[in-house]
Amino acid sequence: MKLPPMNALRAFEAASRHLSVSKAAEELCVSQGAVSQQLRNLEDHLGRELFIRTPNSFTLSEDGETFAAVVQQSLQEIAHAAGEVAGDKAQRTLTISMSPNFGVKWLMPKLGDFYQAHPDVSVSLHHSVSLVTFKNDGVDAAIRSGDGHFDGLDSVLLIRTRLFAVASPVYIGKNGKLESLVKPGKHRLIEHYYASKEVRSQHTHWQDFVEGKLVDPKVEHLIFPDEYQALNAAIQGQGIALIASNMVEEEIETGAVEFANEQSVPAKFNYYFVSPTDARPNSALDAFRDWLLDQSKQYRNE
Numbered sequence: 446m447k448l449p450p451m452n453a454l455r456a457f458e459a460a461s462r463h464l465s466v467s468k469a470a471e472e473l474c475v476s477q478g479a480v481s482q483q484l485r486n487l488e489d490h491l492g493r494e495l496f497i498r499t500p501n502s503f504t505l506s507e508d509g510e511t512f513a514a515v516v517q518q519s520l521q522e523i524a525h526a527a528g529e530v531a532g533d534k535a536q537r538t539l540t541i542s543m544s545p546n547f548g549v550k551w552l553m554p555k556l557g558d559f560y561q562a563h564p565d566v567s568v569s570l571h572h573s574v575s576l577v578t579f580k581n582d583g584v585d586a587a588i589r590s591g592d593g594h595f596d597g598l599d600s601v602l603l604i605r606t607r608l609f610a611v612a613s614p615v616y617i618g619k620n621g622k623l624e625s626l627v628k629p630g631k632h633r634l635i636e637h638y639y640a641s642k643e644v645r646s647q648h649t650h651w652q653d654f655v656e657g658k659l660v661d662p663k664v665e666h667l668i669f670p671d672e673y674q675a676l677n678a679a680i681q682g683q684g685i686a687l688i689a690s691n692m693v694e695e696e697i698e699t700g701a702v703e704f705a706n707e708q709s710v711p712a713k714f715n716y717y718f719v720s721p722t723d724a725r726p727n728s729a730l731d732a733f734r735d736w737l738l739d740q741s742k743q744y745r746n747e
Contacts, residue, residue: 449490456483457495458520461513462583464503514580521583522725537729542571542587546673547716550692552588559736566729579721585730588737590714598719603737604744606689606712608649611702613682623685623706627655632705633684635667637675648672649687649712676702691716691744716741 459469470477488495495509548570577584593600610623623629634651667684669675679686685705696702718734
């Protein structure tokens with residue numbers, strides 16, 4: 446069989462990644478009608494329906510999913526190879542997935558150093574708490590929390606996570622510090638519970654390690670949907686929050702919060718850099734991973 450037209454493949458790759466003709470058209474700077482026509486041409490060429498089209502949905506068919514995995518990886522490999530051949534003459538873009546909290550609080554303030562060392566590489570941050578598949582999402586690598594076991598992926602430890610109890614100077618001035626983390630007494634405790642059960646199960650909560658695993662029922666609990674909002678509540682003097690050390694550095698330095706107790710506890714999870722095991726060599730991605738490992742080495746030695 447002859448190779449399908451390249452324009453049809455580009456249209457299919459974009460539409461299969463976005464699962465949207467309009468978004469694919471916007472990315473390719475063409476009309477929606479042009480994308481739709483290219484998709485029809487490709488389906489005619491293959492003799493297969495690649496999408497299931499209904500008035501309310503636009504999804505890949507079984508054949509479409511199989512073909513999308515190959516086309517997306519192939520075009521990505523061509524782009525990477527072109528970047529390798531062109532060297533410094535071409536800007537290479539990496540798409541890295543991570544939680545919004547990690548990206549905003551820890552990575553973004555450090556990216557300027559990476560760009561200074563690697564001006565030919567651009568990093569696009571893909572903020573999501575969902576696990577990426579590396580099949581239909583256009584992501585090169587991800588920074589994920591877990592125990593280091595990620596099926597079908599290479600993983601490298603970035604940060605060994607420890608949790609500290611923090612509160613505002615005003616709260617501590619009024620209520621004092623914690624006797625210990627295992628005996629929070631009647632302090633007002635701030636929790637964060639993610640909506641995703643998978644993500645929530647990875648996080649450590651007060652009742653996970655306090656003495657007898659029971660928090661005094663008289664203690665008031667303030668519950669927020671993520672760690673960032675829990676930290677903000679602590680800054681505002683609403684109570685004591687358990688926050689990962691790498692997520693609270695700036696607030697400790699500026700005095701927005703203080704340690705309510707100098708003790709720390711290991712978290713259930715650590716942060717890892719993960720990428721597909723079968724990915725082709727990518728010098729830009731290797732450079733970014735090595736830079737991340739250098740930036741995070743202090744957290745592995747704590």
